[in-house]
Amino acid sequence: MTEASFNRFRTFIEGNLGIKMPPSKMIMLETRLGKRLRALRLDDYEQYCDYVFSDEGFAQEIQQLIDVVTTNETDFFRESHHFDLMTSRVLPSLVQENGIKNLNVWSVAASTGQESYTLAMVIEEFARAKAIPLEYKILGTDISEKVLKIATTGIYTLHQASKIPDSLKRRYCMKSKNPEQKTLRMTPEIRQKVLFRQLNLMDDSYPIRKQYHIVFCRNVFIYFDRPTQKQVLQRIYSHIAPGGYLFMGHSENIGSVDLALRSISTAAYRKEE
Incomplete structure (x- = not known):
């Protein structure tokens, strides 16, 4: 993932989800988005980034991006x-x-x-x-x-x-x-x-x-x-x-x-x- 693409993702994630996304999380983001690249048969993160922030991609893919980025750790009777x-x-x-x-x-x-x-x-x-x-x-x-x-x-x-x-x-x-x-x-x-x-x-x-x-x-x-x-x-x-x-x-x-x-x-x- 290029720094430019990461910064586009970062701007959206921090601005719309409030989740901190420092440069140290680039590898984590690459790992999580890898499944979406394969699912959409895209060659690299730059193509995925362009797609997500296009009119069509934003309507079809943005919820997938949100699901990938958010952490969903929970349990029954956690902190009992x-x-x-x-x-x-x-x-x-x-x-x-x-x-x-x-x-x-x-x-x-x-x-x-x-x-x-x-x-x-x-x-x-x-x-x-x-x-x-x-x-x-x-x-x-x-x-x-x-x-x-x-x-x-x-x-x-x-x-x-x-x-x-x-x-x-x-x-x-x-x-x-x-x-x-x-x-x-x-x-x-x-x-x-x-x-x-x-x-x-x-x-x-x-x-x-x-x-x-x-x-x-x-x-x-x-x-x-x-x-x-x-x-x-x-x-x-x-x-x-x-x-x-x-x-x-x-x-x-x-x-x-x-x-x-x-x-x-x-x-x-x-x-x-």
Whole structure:
């Protein structure tokens, strides 16, 4: 890949996706785009670059470029203490102390959906343990159409689902009828609680009308520079209900952003009422 082509990709990626793309990532970008060159039967990255940024190519290929560039690492019960905190403190505060009966939850970078379904299982278990009626909806958003299609199916390999406790697997997962497939699927009761939609965090505003009581935005800001982090966090903050909670990744912090968020635990915050 020539430096000129890399800079064209870099300008688009940083400007439209907010993902930092220093020169050291050129090899990574070459590796990821190699599959697209082969799929389109193009000879080199310069041809691919010209195609992507042509009128026809932009319409046909830009989503493929986005899917290739974005990192989609996720897991069930990832950073599990956050889910423990939900059960022990967050849900009791919202549901029992404040009487919220219709809970809105947002998984900001949903990827292939494991976090969203984990949230659903945790909320279901809380309601079951407390024997209380609780309505809730979980919105899972991501910029990649590819991962959202996977998330919508709710189908995962047994390896991907290995961190789901056996008791929850029996209650909220269905094994494939074909034992050779070695997959499971979230039950319809869980799937109907989760809605997946495409969303670009770099947009000036988000097509979201609700205020969310719980927002998970973990390991997203590590890909943004400081100014982008501040802008995106302010937009997400505007969609958190007063008294609502924000969860972030361990390596992320909001120290330089002047928002009414109070730390309640590691990488967990409450929006002041």
